[in-house]
Structures are given as C-alpha cells and as structure tokens.
Amino acid sequence: MDDRGYLAQPPLTCVEIRSPSTWRYDVGRKKSVYEAEGVAEVWLVDDVAEVILVFCRSTPAQATYDVALELGTSDTLTSPQLAGFALPLARLF
Numbered sequence: 001m002d003d004r005g006y007l008a009q010p011p012l013t014c015v016e017i018r019s020p021s022t023w024r025y026d027v028g029r030k031k032s033v034y035e036a037e038g039v040a041e042v043w044l045v046d047d048v049a050e051v052i053l054v055f056c057r058s059t060p061a062q063a064t065y066d067v068a069l070e071l072g073t074s075d076t077l078t079s080p081q082l083a084g085f086a087l088p089l090a091r092l093f
Contacts, residue, residue, distance in 0.1 A: 011039060018048060041057075047093065
C-alpha cells in the first residue's frame with residue numbers, strides 16, 4: 001500500500017458481480033478505470049443473463065483491453081492470470 005492506502009500495484013484480475021443499482025457503472029466507468037490503472041483482466045459477472053464478460057489484453061504491453069469475451073453456461077472460464085484455474089460456468093449458474 002502507498003501512503004494514501006491504495007495498492008502499490010494494481011491487481012491482476014478484478015471481478016464485479018452484477019448489482020441492479022451499479023451495473024451500468026461497472027460496465028462503463030469502472031471497467032475504464034481498471035483498464036487505465038493497469039488491471040490485466042476484468043470479469044463482469046451478470047447472474048441475471050448467466051454470462052461473464054471478460055476483458056483483457058492480448059499481451060502485457062497492450063495499452064487497452066483488446067480482447068472481449070462473453071461466456072455463457074456452456075463455456076469454461078479460464079485465465080492466464082490464474083494458472084490451472086478452470087470453472088465450468090454451468091456449475092456457477
């Protein structure tokens with residue numbers, strides 16, 4: 001943490017779960033802030049639609065999220081940030 005109480009480095013992955021009151025903010029402004037601050041990957045979990053929106057960079061040097069995925073119940077969520085992690089979304093939803 002720095003002297004303001006913020007993380008010294010951004011997390012590799014951020015996960016947001018849909019909230020009716022903040023979903024628009026999460027998909028718009030908050031995702032943009034994560035991207036600008038260097039978060040490698042963002043998962044936006046929409047439990048109503050039963051999908052996960054994944055935004056990430058194709059390479060660490062990529063300045064912006066250039067990969068966007070929409071994963072549903074027939075897909076498995078994996079991440080290069082989490083070695084060995086694999087979640088069949090049918091188990092989640």
